[in-house]
Amino acid sequence: MAETHSLQDMRPQAAVAAKVFIQRDYTNGTVCQFQTKFPSELETRIDKQQFEETVRMLNNLYAEAEKLGSQSYIEGCLACLTAYTVFLCMETHYEKMLKKIAKYIQEQNDKIYAPRGLLLTDPIERGLRVIEVTIFEDRSLTR
Amino acid sequence: MPNSAGKRFKPTKYIPVSTAATLLVGSTTLFFVFTCPWLTKVISPAVPLYNGLVFLFVLANFSMATFMDPGVYPRADEDEDKDDDFRAPLYKNVEIKGIQVRMKWCATCHFYRPPRCSHCSVCDNCVEDFDHHCPWVNNCIGRRNYRYFFLFLLSLSVHMVGVFSFGLIFVLHHRERLGALHTTVTLVVMCIAGLFFIPVMGLTGFHLVLVARGRTTNEQVTGKFRGGVNPFTKGCCGNVEYVLCSPLAPRYMLDPRKKPHVKIQPPFIRPDLSDRQITIKVSDNGIHGTIISSKSKSSLDDLDDKETQPPLPPKADRYNQLKNQMTSSEESSLSGKTHPSTPAMYKYRPSFGTMPKVHYHTAGEKIVMPDDRKTSAILEEGVRGHDYRSEPNLDLPEYANAPLHRTFQSSPLQLDSDPINSRSLSLKQGHRRPEKGQLSALQPQTVTSTPYKSVFSPNTLSNRNGSLSYDSLLNPSISPSTANECMAHRGMPSMGFHSPYLPTKMCHIREPEIQRQQVASTYSPVMPPRSVGRQSPHPRDRDPSPVRYDNLSQTIMASIQERKEMEEREKRQMLHGRSQTHIYAQDSGVFDGAYGGSRDNLMGVGLVSYGQRTPVLRHAGSTLGRAPRTSSTSLHTDHSPEGPYRSPAHQPHSPAMPRSPSYSHQKLSYISAHERTDSPRLGGPREAMKVNGQMDCHPSAQGATLSPSRHNNVKKVTGVGGTTYEISV
Numbered sequence: 125m126a127e128t129h130s131l132q133d134m135r136p137q138a139a140v141a142a143k144v145f146i147q148r149d150y151t152n153g154t155v156c157q158f159q160t161k162f163p164s165e166l167e168t169r170i171d172k173q174q175f176e177e178t179v180r181m182l183n184n185l186y187a188e189a190e191k192l193g194s195q196s197y198i199e200g201c202l203a204c205l206t207a208y209t210v211f212l213c214m215e216t217h218y219e220k221m222l223k224k225i226a227k228y229i230q231e232q233n234d235k236i237y238a239p240r241g242l243l244l245t246d247p248i249e250r251g252l253r254v255i256e257v258t259i260f261e262d263r264s265l266t267r
Numbered sequence: 268m269p270n271s272a273g274k275r276f277k278p279t280k281y282i283p284v285s286t287a288a289t290l291l292v293g294s295t296t297l298f299f300v301f302t303c304p305w306l307t308k309v310i311s312p313a314v315p316l317y318n319g320l321v322f323l324f325v326l327a328n329f330s331m332a333t334f335m336d337p338g339v340y341p342r343a344d345e346d347e348d349k350d351d352d353f354r355a356p357l358y359k360n361v362e363i364k365g366i367q368v369r370m371k372w373c374a375t376c377h378f379y380r381p382p383r384c385s386h387c388s389v390c391d392n393c394v395e396d397f398d399h400h401c402p403w404v405n406n407c408i409g410r411r412n413y414r415y416f417f418l419f420l421l422s423l424s425v426h427m428v429g430v431f432s433f434g435l436i437f438v439l440h441h442r443e444r445l446g447a448l449h450t451t452v453t454l455v456v457m458c459i460a461g462l463f464f465i466p467v468m469g470l471t472g473f474h475l476v477l478v479a480r481g482r483t484t485n486e487q488v489t490g491k492f493r494g495g496v497n498p499f500t501k502g503c504c505g506n507v508e509y510v511l512c513s514p515l516a517p518r519y520m521l522d523p524r525k526k527p528h529v530k531i532q533p534p535f536i537r538p539d540l541s542d543r544q545i546t547i548k549v550s551d552n553g554i555h556g557t558i559i560s561s562k563s564k565s566s567l568d569d570l571d572d573k574e575t576q577p578p579l580p581p582k583a584d585r586y587n588q589l590k591n592q593m594t595s596s597e598e599s600s601l602s603g604k605t606h607p608s609t610p611a612m613y614k615y616r617p618s619f620g621t622m623p624k625v626h627y628h629t630a631g632e633k634i635v636m637p638d639d640r641k642t643s644a645i646l647e648e649g650v651r652g653h654d655y656r657s658e659p660n661l662d663l664p665e666y667a668n669a670p671l672h673r674t675f676q677s678s679p680l681q682l683d684s685d686p687i688n689s690r691s692l693s694l695k696q697g698h699r700r701p702e703k704g705q706l707s708a709l710q711p712q713t714v715t716s717t718p719y720k721s722v723f724s725p726n727t728l729s730n731r732n733g734s735l736s737y738d739s740l741l742n743p744s745i746s747p748s749t750a751n752e753c754m755a756h757r758g759m760p761s762m763g764f765h766s767p768y769l770p771t772k773m774c775h776i777r778e779p780e781i782q783r784q785q786v787a788s789t790y791s792p793v794m795p796p797r798s799v800g801r802q803s804p805h806p807r808d809r810d811p812s813p814v815r816y817d818n819l820s821q822t823i824m825a826s827i828q829e830r831k832e833m834e835e836r837e838k839r840q841m842l843h844g845r846s847q848t849h850i851y852a853q854d855s856g857v858f859d860g861a862y863g864g865s866r867d868n869l870m871g872v873g874l875v876s877y878g879q880r881t882p883v884l885r886h887a888g889s890t891l892g893r894a895p896r897t898s899s900t901s902l903h904t905d906h907s908p909e910g911p912y913r914s915p916a917h918q919p920h921s922p923a924m925p926r927s928p929s930y931s932h933q934k935l936s937y938i939s940a941h942e943r944t945d946s947p948r949l950g951g952p953r954e955a956m957k958v959n960g961q962m963d964c965h966p967s968a969q970g971a972t973l974s975p976s977r978h979n980n981v982k983k984v985t986g987v988g989g990t991t992y993e994i995s996v
Contacts, residue, residue, distance in 0.1 A: 150361045152364065153382075189514065196514040207326075233529050241531060253381060256344075256346075260533070
């Protein structure tokens with residue numbers, strides 16, 4: 125059978141060495157914020173600033189998603205008026221922000237974290253409770 | 268009712284919701300069919316319209332409350348609860364707006380329930396902002412659907428009131444024919460409405476209060492905030508606004524969506540540690556440890572610029588941390604805390620710890636010519652850094668033996684990246700600078716600054732084993748590039764450790780000694796469990812240099828500069844086929860000059876240079892060599908806050924350097940001149956040194972004061988931040 129995969133694809137993914145969980149920061153209530161404290165396990169893998177920048181950006185995105193602004197008012201009224209059938213057609217503001225966040229995380233993974241053997245998991249998959257950072261084994265060091 | 272194998276079908280739980288739905292829809296339908304036509308005729312068509320709308324609203328909210336995910340948390344992955352499951356306490360406290368809130372461990376869902384979250388036993392799920400489980404909608408009321416539940420209650424109340432009122436009007440107008448169908452039906456509807464009026468209104472009122480106060484039913488019923496402060500309240504208006512106008516919260520129980528595949532393959536980029544990890548041994552007062560500094564390269568680069576101002580206070584903390592983390596080999600607490608200034612130190616820190624000679628040898632690198640050593644020696648005074656390349660063969664184990672040493676691993680990148688940095692590091696902006704130009708100015712026959720450079724940047728810095736020791740400083744390994752260069756120039760590639768201060772002969776002599784030393788413990792100055800002290804048992808012995816990165820920057824710079832200069836000079840010398848003594852002399856001169864200009868901590872370097880000169884002097888038979896050293900040592904005794912961190916004096920240069928007195932004399936004069944111009948700071952010691960250079964007896968006097976109890980080769984050099992290093996010359 126013709127091999128259509130590149131050799132790169134055929135190589136197995138690096139093994140997972142550890143997982144770090146960035147917990148939620150509840151100091152401001154139940155607003156979705158994550159702790160920006162740099163976990164010690166990542167010290168050898170990524171810059172502190174880089175990581176904190178990522179988390180801060182995520183926090184900002186979530187804060188914007190949960191913001192009680194005109195967007196949310198209009199959406200609410202519209203929903204009421206249409207007996208919530210608008211939810212069948214339209215995406216809510218929060219959902220739009222979640223997509224943006226997913227894209228941001230994907231981009232961060234591709235550009236920054238994957239080359240360093242790390243992988244960020246979208247916290248929505250964990251119920252917005254934690255950001256899971258998977259640390260991959262650096263086989264190059266063991267060679 | 269079919270019973271599926273996996274899931275138990277409990278019909279009973281659907282009874283309330285079915286009942287509620289039936290009653291609602293049925294009653295309203297009856298109302299519309301039997302009561303509304305008359306009302307339309309008699310009162311207005313707006314009546315059914317109004318009722319219709321309200322009913323629609325009720326239905327919509329009822330549906331949303333019933334079918335909407337209330338905010339169920341998915342079960343935690345195994346990986347997440349690995350730590351928590353066995354050792355975790357039942358409760359975890361978190362502070363929210365100043366109030367301690369307890370988070371309970373959920374055994375079913377395997378995570379600590381976020382604040383306001385509760386586990387619903389009916390649904391068997393943890394629900395966010397759990398309010399209650401409503402049997403009438405057969406659903407939990409949580410964050411996502413509380414608004415619809417609340418609106419349902421409100422609209423149902425309104426609807427009930429409307430239906431009851433209009434029914435009453437109908438009945439009152441049809442009093443005489445109560446037995447008629449329409450009237451009967453209307454009466455029934457009114458009864459139903461009346462019957463449920465009290466509970467529904469009661470519930471509505473209750474929730475109105477809850478919304479106003481910003482509490483959930485669960486919190487109210489369990490009395491969480493009884494007599495206390497609710498950290499989740501936003502004020503009455505804020506709470507109402509939050510309930511009614513906040514955006515629809517997201518669903519957590521999503522279908523597993525296809526995630527974009529992210530390829531993760533080693534090798535991975537490391538922030539500041541690349542494959543080359545440099546271990547720097549910092550001699551401390553008995554604390555050892557391996558610290559891997561993980562500084563980002565960028566931060567390191569930044570440090571280049573900031574090298575001159577490493578913040579002192581944090582450094583102290585860092586040292587403490589170092590102490591505490593001696594054993595942490597993998598993660599450096601330092602890296603987290605040490606910050607940008609540290610990389611500068613790394614950068615400029617030639618390795619101190621190992622016997623330069625040894626390293627050079629094993630590494631197969633170029634042996635540092637005496638000049639180089641001088642430079643390194645000088646440098647090491649102020650510089651504590653890892654000699655990245657200078658000691659490629661730094662054997663970690665050897666270093667590890669040094670009880671007083673802490674091993675730091677820092678990215679060699681830092682050091683390597685800047686060969687020129689060493690120059691820039693030089694504090695002596697004026698004089699240190701430049702190597703070639705100044706050196707030539709100072710000493711026509713001096714070598715170029717290349718040796719310096721080679722000592723520092725590639726070599727000194729890239730100490731694989733990274734031991735910070737004066738030894739490495741003394742004998743900075745030459746980087747491969749420079750090494751080649753040096754090779755060409757130096758005549759003694761085969762030499763082992765060549766202390767800058769020692770003549771070739773001495774080097775040979777010392778070699779076995781060094782080897783021995785190295786084997787026994789790490790670098791002689793560094794390895795032996797030297798207490799802070801300065802005593803060096805052997806001439807070569809150097810006390811472990813307490814590596815305080817922040818202290819090193821200036822000193823390091825200076826020493827790097829010196830070293831470069833020395834190397835250059837040396838190279839030139841070699842080219843000219845000068846005798847070693849010349850080189851030594853020159854180097855020392857250069858160093859002195861360099862040191863002169865630098866800060867006080869550079870004095871150590873100067874001292875080192877003196878040390879270098881010592882052999883010459885001694886050779887000349889004068890005791891000045893020693894004297895100046897000692898004197899200068901005393902001068903450099905800075906009180907370093909870290910008392911224990913005494914830099915090991917370079918002791919490699921055994922006094923007996925065979926140098927031609929005349930030559931050295933000549934050189935010394937240069938040196939002294941240079942020094943004089945350079946270092947006003949040096950002050951007394953300086954002068955002593957200068958004097959020494961000129962074969963004066965001043966230093967001896969001073970030296971005497973200093974070294975009675977010590978090895979007279981020991982010089983104290985003050986590093987940046989007050990760290991005092993002892994250099995044995």
